[in-house]
Amino acid sequence: MSNAVSALPGAAHAGIASVTEMGLQGMVTLRGDHAEIAAAVKKVAKQDLPGQRRINGGLGKGVAWMSPDELLILCAYEDAASIVEKLDKELKDAHHLAANVSDARAVFAVEGPAAREVIAKLCPVDMAVFEDGEIRRTRMAQVPAAFWMAGPDTIHVVCFRSVARYVFDLLATSAAEGSGPGFF
Amino acid sequence: MLLLTCPNCGVAAEETELAPGGEAHLKRVGPGSEDADFEGYLFLRKNPKGVHFERWRHANGCGKWFHAARCTVTLEVFGTYSAQTTEPPKDILLKIDDKRPGWRG
Amino acid sequence: MSTRLKSGGRLIDRSETLKFQWNDKWLRGHPGDTLASALLANDQTLVGRSFKYHRPRGIVASGVEEPNALVGLGKGAKFEPNQRATTAELFDGLIAESQNHWPSLEFDIGAVNALVPKLFPAGFYYKTFIHPRAFWKHVFEPVIRKAAGLGKAPKDRDADRYEHFYAFCDVLVVGGGVAGLNAALQAAKEGKRVLVLEQTPHWGGRSPVDGGTVDGKPVADWINDTVEALERMDNVRMRRRCMAAGIYDHGYVIGYERLTDHAPAKQGPRHRLWRIRAGHVVTATGAIERPLSFAGNDIPGVMLASAVRDYIVDYGVSPGDRVVVVTNNDDAYRTALAVREAGLVVPAIVDARPEANGALPQAARAAGIMVKTGTGIAKVQGGKRVTGVELCAQAGEGATLETLPCDAIAMSGGWSPVVHLWSHTGGKLTWDAERAFFAPDPSRAPVGHDGAPSVSVVGAAAGDLTLPAILDGAEAPEETPLRPVWMMPEGASADKRLKMWLDYQNDVKVSDVQLAAQEGYESVEHTKRYTTLGMATDQGKLSNINGLAVLSDALGQPIPQTGTTTFRPPYTPISMGAIAGEARGEIFQPLRRTPIHSRHEAAGAHWEPVGHWRRPYCFPKAGESHRDAVNREINATRSGVGLLDASTLGKILVKGPDAGQFMDMLYTNMMSSLKPGKCRYGLMCSENGFLMDDGVVVRLDDDTFLAHTTTGGADRIHAHMEEWLQTEWWDWKVYTANVTEQWAQIGVVGPKARAVLEKLGGMDVSAETLPFMTYAEGTLGGFDARVFRISFSGELSFEIAVPASQGLAFWDALAEAGAEFGITPYGTEALHVMRAEKGFIMIGDETDGTVIPQDLGLDWAISKKKDDYIGKRAQERSHMTDPERWKLVGLETLDGSVLPDGSYAVADGTNANGQGAVQGRVTSTYYSPTLGRGIAMGLVLHGPDRMDEEIAFNTVSGGTVKAKIVNAVFYDPEGEKQNV
């Protein structure tokens, strides 16, 4: 709805990589036995069930593997509520939990040849071998975050809305001019 | 700085992604039980100098709990396994027998 | 004198001249110089004062092992004390000052200590300053502290930034010398991911100075070729100026990269702390030369033989015109030859060994250098610098046989492998008696997470001190064995031992270690701590083995039996800034903001940190005190309508066929009986019985509950739920989701609350459709809203949740709609006072981790029908059912004043330990603007049975305040106002 604003509308920084807040994104948490919910996901989200720590699609349209009994469905912000409804309908006989969490999150794009290095300053993850199609839930400095490759030099980062400013400042600091380790 | 592989999501997670949860395979003691049993359950934790079975949560990760078999002296990790079990899996026990003969004391 | 030679210096660029400041004096050097080489080039042999005796100190070494040449670098926000001149690279405009002297380096009052070293033996402090008692703190200690301490403390906030970086590799090679480069090449050829760290700016380590050939070509060529080859491989990464500071468990290594120390104009962070996870670590950390213990071995001008060589070959600097070399091994002859090659004089090579006929000694003799075998140094002449040396028979007691004038002495007691990193995670060492050093024992290597060896060691660090031992096809002069010399001469008198320095910086002498042994401080750890041997900023890189040998000798036992001290990270000191990394200022810690944060900021909120959240404490208007603001907010709310940002409250979905059963275990209340659409206040206890959280539970539908938690509780309680579901009741069909941040939650509170919502328009919020403790979904002013009829203030109250993204707009809409009703935003303090007026407990105030619900008169919220809930069994323990437990009551001072926060209710007499007896304490105390007096809650012995009794509460000044025990509900006891 028109009143809706993302956590840091228009926030952007340019350095060894660019950091941009991606605006409102639709997100649905779906918990349930993956086998039991696969069909509904296929039907409602138009995506195949991703394997362990994989993501199919991306922002706007995608499904990510979050844990053995949890998926994250990515969609247009406006569609999240109806997707929850549809899932509940499809899964009315299956034990599950579907919740719209679009407003609980913030999303950033880190772009540029040094994007991996910016993340490697903050997360205990081997970014040298981080693959396309993989989603990693981890610790970014002092908060939980998740990210995946959205392109050869583009990483999409998801964090909780309340720490959006902290995460943006972290990424911007890590992307400061002249701070590139030149490692990857 | 420990490195434990989360059996739930497959990540070889460093300690900062994890939250320790103390002794594994405790049997909960509820109302009507003896004071001594309840004390044993809640406080008299195993504190071995050697092989230890413990609980961890992949807190900054998939959020799931798992178990680890670890030596508290060398910090060697014999294996990690599901939290949904009341005892260590055979293969891990055999591995420990192999590496620490007589550890069962 | 020490000066710059006309030619030579493989590391410096003579075409360019740099200016730098030394104690307000401007001096010159070249790119490639270290501060130490530049100082020597300017005949600055005196560079500091020692820790205890303030003795003159000169440069001893050429690398990280330097104990003496510690200086203050930079100015103001870039000042750093205790920097080693030997590792500080020179740049134009560098500012350095010497340390630990007053008034000046040349004339230091503290040096009087040096006149009476006999009076300051090891353990001196423990034996003196005992009487009179008060003197230690007020007289002795301040003097001692002032005299100690080396460098000045920085004054300003650090102007630089720092960062961390996570790197992973299969093989980490520590050390970029020949052995390290070779190991890297082998691993790289096997296709491994290799990372090579070199602490200096240069590849190759000592080899280019010490010489030798590989496949007939100078070793320097091999180094260049190998570095080039490695740099061409994608699977290899090379970092210079990056030291492996410490090895931790499971292959974790801390790297310390210095990015701008040598180039202040360079952009970016000053230091980068590398958090490396390596499959395997190869330490190629080289070896460090040992000094010799002879009388006066600390006089400026006495240097390590290798250092003298380095200054000549690397920097084209001569430490002296006449250099006497004293040694117990062949390697030091290289120095004599280098000195001679530089056109300087070597009056003699003093060799403690009975004979020296190796290739190098032969070469020295051939060069016409006098070699005196079986000889030692009886005494060094000179004060602030060496003027000469007295020679004696090494076997004797030190009678002077002859005196040689000289201005520098190059000493070598042999080499010790750098085993620090090997030892950090438990790698064991063995003593090599033949070559007189501790070397890593590959059969007792540190193990990794898989129990396999996680560290290996190559090159000099492994004890292979010569090029041919390290590299196939390498050639270098054959070296004959050294002869361990721990004291020179062997039979040195007490007077001489008093002047033989082991630890230059901490002024620990041979005689001190011997005294420690004599007094029973037999463990190496005891001796280290008793004498402070090896505890200086160099961590004993030069002194440990020599000290150990002296101790072993004093105890009459072999060195391995004495053992070494533990090696701990860091290898050399690393900056606190680097350890802190990016986490400073605004990003020191995450700051959690609600969707309405910016409005509160604009409204001039006074903030209160709650966990990582920041909540408005109150909204003071211009010229208004916080107290006034809080009172105004309360009055406005009770008489009209107030607005509270409650978004931080935890909101957790609990769903599934077994959700009711699960909620019954989580809460003390019966939750499974709650009807959809209804709300119920619930209590949560830990398994240990203590009250840990509270909040309103809403049943959204048959399958689904929404559990509200405290602000601090959201993540903790969600984790608590998941823990029980995953590790105890994993067969129960329940899923949870923490949706706290999905919703902005706003409390519209006060008699006019309904009017505001009706003005906003939308769903029916009448008492009939939406009575107290119920919930409904609908729209308000066009917003999708969930409305909860719950009250934490005792007033008519609606808590309204809208999607977080719309929270700000909804807040504005409410403010606008409420304007005509004087709607007033209020903060946490008003919230606290209003709940206290109602006698509602607050987690963290009434509870502190030792309180159970029964203490708080909350038995009504504890279901009697349930067999079990988390904490129930714990609450059956004798101390939990003890009738003597303090119980919650209200408290009113007789004079209407506010009881002091944290005050205790005093009882008669004292307890067995003579402490004043108590019978209760204040848990919450406020001024209530509603009642116009102080109100409080507290836990009191038998409180509920003592209504209207007066008891005394203590004040910190020793007085007491009288208060009457009353009902804790001060405001609207019948609850009519909230239920309308």
Add this chain to the structure above:
Amino acid sequence: MRRYSAFAIAREALRHHQGWERAWKSPAPKESYDVVVIGAGGHGLATAYYLGRNHGIRNVAVIEKGWLGGGNTGRNTTIIRSNYLQDPSAAIYEKARSLYETLSQDLNYNIMFSPRGVMMLAQTEHEIRGYQRTAHANALQGVQTEFIGPQKVKELCPIISLDGPRYPVLGALWQPRGGTARHDAVAWGYARACSDMGMDIIQQCEVTAIRSENGQVSGIETTKGAIRTRKLAIVVAGHSGVLAEMAGFRLPIESVALQALVSEPIKPCMDVVVMANTVHGYMSQSDKGEMVIGGGADGYNNYTQRGSFHHVEETVRALVETFPIISRLKMLRWWGGIVDMTGDRSPILSKTPLGNCFINCGWGTGGFKAIPGSGWAMAELVAKGEPGPLAAEFGLDRFREGRFIDESVAAGVAH
């Protein structure tokens, strides 16, 4: 025993200090003792010392696996304070603190007690309330503390940044007679005094078994042979669980690694001890000039005396924020110790299921400051067979009864 003094030093100086005798003897164990104390750390040695001094029991052996004072006594951050909240804690820590005041004189060994003052910063409203509560409790407990405002904090410690962007300093709980002491000297001083009383301190002697006859302790087996004893005191910090197992019972204890570090020495810039519990860090400056910094404890069982580096990062970041000038100082030395954590983080001084076997353990992260009081109370427990008032509340039975002594309830922590 030759007394230590400036005059003794001067006299010895004339003969090159040849005349100094051993600070403590190193005898072979006798066949039997009235009391055997296992553990020659500060607590064990203090227990032996007060057994002799207060109860006239001198036929005592102190058995040490390694070197005396080689455990946590020599690995802590030397802070001494008694501003605890709960009565039993305040009682024993204040007893210890007051004994520290005169310990150098009592032992004729300068342990360098420096009552420079300890402050605990309040950086949230909640912490203010917590410390005000502690101040009120201390007022009744005879512990001299006061809650001071930010300006006083700045006066006492000028290098503090009062208004960091995150947690402005709102005040502090100030204990003027808290401070520091030279940790090794405490062990050495007690050892010297015990040895002087004729007690046997037996180092490099590991206990391999505990012997009992019909429920009563009868002796121990060691790597230096069997030793009979009427009473046994187990005072071994990090290894309490191992010894308890030998004695046939289990303790409510888990052993974890606690870390500490020091900076390079600098000239005096900080005259007080500061603890900042909201951000988790504390710091003081040693007489040598090193900034002494306490790190966090790991949450998992660990006997390696090595902690994980991220705790050091957390502590240092907190202190750089609180004391900005230390950013350009360097970490010189880092180490870890094994501390035993009980269910309520408070110590255990108690009888045990085994007759005449007593245990003193569970000091967690705060043991050094308690040494004299702990020894005093333990000696009384061992001598009389029943706890005196200082130890009464610290019995093992409290966990069964749910009678905890929880210090974490105030904003304070048990460093």
